[in-house]
Amino acid sequence: EVQLVESGGVLVQPGGSLRLSCAVSGFTFSSYDMHWVRQAPGKGLEWVSYISTSGSIIYYADSVRGRFTISRDNAKNSLYLQLNSLSAEDTAIYFCARGQARSADYWGQGTLVTVSS
Amino acid sequence: SYELTQPPSVSVSPGQTASITCSGDKLGDRYAYWYQQKPGQSPVLVIYQDNKRPSGIPERISGSNSGNTATLTISGTQPMDEADYYCQTWDSSTVVFGGGTKLTVL
Numbered sequence: 001e002v003q004l005v006e007s008g009g010v011l012v013q014p015g016g017s018l019r020l021s022c023a024v025s026g027f028t029f030s031s032y033d034m035h036w037v038r039q040a041p042g043k044g045l046e047w048v049s050y051i052s053t054s055g056s057i058i059y060y061a062d063s064v065r066g067r068f069t070i071s072r073d074n075a076k077n078s079l080y081l082q083l084n085s086l087s088a089e090d091t092a093i094y095f096c097a098r099g100q101a102r103s104a105d106y107w108g109q110g111t112l113v114t115v116s117s
Numbered sequence: 118s119y120e121l122t123q124p125p126s127v128s129v130s131p132g133q134t135a136s137i138t139c140s141g142d143k144l145g146d147r148y149a150y151w152y153q154q155k156p157g158q159s160p161v162l163v164i165y166q167d168n169k170r171p172s173g174i175p176e177r178i179s180g181s182n183s184g185n186t187a188t189l190t191i192s193g194t195q196p197m198d199e200a201d202y203y204c205q206t207w208d209s210s211t212v213v214f215g216g217g218t219k220l221t222v223l
Contacts, residue, residue, distance in 0.1 A: 045154075
């Protein structure tokens with residue numbers, strides 16, 4: 001069974017930092033591209049970042065470029081997102097998702113990041 | 118930047134056909150994808166590459182994409198289909214989502 005489990009979401013002050021993790025199981029992690037997608041409370045889906053199987057190709061949304069860093073550890077079956085210089089606009093549920101045929105075919109349950117003083 | 122436009126809401130009676138549109142400049146020249154999200158749950162991929170269904174998605178859910186519009190069609194709509202639906206495509210090195218459509222089954 002494919003599983004993706006996010007963790008690391010917390011309440012953080014504006015300007016702060018944190019790292020999100022996504023632990024996967026049930027498939028060969030190193031064979032799949034991965035995404036981070038977020039959803040602000042009551043709002044729609046917003047794509048955040050993409051990483052290729054080896055980590056050699058990385059893309060970011062304009063809204064997070066320069067502040068967020070995606071990475072992966074294929075030996076640990078884990079995906080990461082480092083979030084820096086956070087603002088209230090970054091408050092959202094952050095989902096990790098498996099990339100397949102240019103879509104996201106499996107999603108985790110999400111982890112909530114709240115940016116507030 | 119590339120934009121995808123969806124109607125905020127669509128209503129349908131049980132057993133009828135629901136159509137949800139997604140508009141973007143020459144969208145038909147690229148693949149469209151669709152996700153279903155029920156309250157408090159994670160999104161589920163229901164259509165990929167315009168009209169393909171992942172395993173487990175019922176045949177009454179279908180997709181098409183031509184010109185500037187992709188369409189998600191749900192035939193014989195059931196109460197369980199009530200959800201938010203999002204279209205998605207790629208623009209160069211960016212993933213783009215539509216704003217989402219709330220499907221209400223009255």
